[in-house]
Amino acid sequence: MLIYSIINRHLIFNSSISIFNLKQQYKYHPDHLKNSEPTVYQEEQLKSEEMLINMGPQHPSTHGVLRLEVITDGEIVKDVIPHLGYLHRCFEKHAESLSYNQVLPYVDRMDYLAAINSEHAFAMGVERMLGIEEQIPKRVEYIRVLLAELNRLASHFVAIGTYGIDIGAFTPFLWMMRDREHILRLLEWASGARMLYNYIWIGGLFFDVPVGFEERCKSFSNYLKPKLKDLENLLISNKIFIDRTANVGVLPMDLAINYGVTGPMLRGSGLKLDLRKVDGYSVYPELDFDVPIGEGKMGVVGDCWDRTWVRYRECEESIKIIDQCLERLTGDLKRDKEFDPRAAVPKKIRPKAQDFYVRSENPKGELGYFFRADGKSDKPFRVKSRGPSFVNLSVLPEISKGYMLADLVAIMGSLDVVMGEVDR
């Protein structure tokens, strides 16, 4: 991937020189870093045994462009200060100048590992603002949930796989990427894109799923069940993995709630809070699934192992949901010629003037959107996205103090943040 991106960058760089005669604009000055992203701790403040280490932004275990300013005493972490914003793409400013349906592709690019889930939340919010959520056909909702759960699996696979590679297990990463590829191909078959789908529309879907999709999904879910067992044997219950993650980065439940932490992290701390159950949005009330929570099997409740274990168990639950969705989609909600996934898509999307907060369960936690519609235009007056990664990352300094520097990598990986959503 790295080599690919280097080659890619060269191609773009060279071609832009030849085509556009691009002049170099950036003026180097040694003070630039000091002015734009200064460290919070100054050299003079540090005690003689303390050291300031910069981790990132170009560091493989920070999962993107995240810069951590780490104060260490020997190998013990004294303080961590995250510096963000390297991937800031002004989503909220863009959203103010685009109509609601044009915002949807931007939503994909926030959490690019779970784009369908983000789309689902956004579309749900706008549909509720318009008051058309009752008109959405059942089959559409089931397809949405099916694809969202597939995407949740893909997101958790990346989380678990890269977490393994962070702390030295190479094989699970390749296995997870292989299985994720099956999911991405399924989603590509349905939507035409591997990662950024723009498949869920406000009021419907881009298209019905292709003929034979349900059968392929079924065979995929049969294929995946034993593979998940393999994953447990290889990684989750591996002694080295347990030694590295159990009792590390313990996040107590009350601290997690106070920091607004949600998703597998909060459930890893022992609170059974899943918005799919609590809010019961979409067709989730009709589906039967459990909400796994961390029990401290290998150490303390809320340690890194618990968080990973919750993600692993959620994969099993997602397969359960997928199977039930497929049963309905091939049963009473079977495809027919009359079915039009765009039947309820509104011609004009202009919600009444109102403030609206919608939330849904992303693979990483509570994804919320705050809308203000002014009732006069097709464009939102303000969209604020409350990304779960952004909020979950803010707890990192709190739970990494006092651990070793190598454990900081383990804690960072167990948060499962996507920088695209942190910086938006």
Added chain:
Amino acid sequence: MTFEEIKSIISEKFPDAILGEDLNATPHALIIDKKSIFEVCELLHTHEHLYFDMLSCLSGLDNGPENGTMEVVYNLYSIPFSLHLMLKVELDRNQPEIDSVVSIWRTANWHEREAFDMFGIKFDNHPDLRRILLPLDWEGFPLQKDYQEQEKYHGMNVIYDRREEVENWKEG
């Protein structure tokens, strides 16, 4: 617990705090005086029948120079009682200042830094009010409605306009 009951709990303790309500909003919103936002939040957080322990979202909002106001919107959620509440506070656009709620919900730390970064809203008693997403030497607050980009940043053009280059390319 209904919205009216929540409202009466607040107005009992702080009779001047509630300036109005917005039943059109989802969840229903209370408009709070900016002077008493900290006390109201503290009450909501500690009250035995409310216990709003999660601050889901804190958003800044600019109503534009013609209205002359900015807003801060709090979305609260109570996990044990499954209650939702929205609080809205209106601020003067020329001098947006409000008390920070970091000492109640520590998640507000980054949310408030983001609101400061994007709107220039000052949060008093915030432990570490710096820009969070933009670099520290960026000029202006981008989500304000009358925001104008700076022309150059470290020698680079900020406004993305390549029309001239494309024209040159077509000709040459």
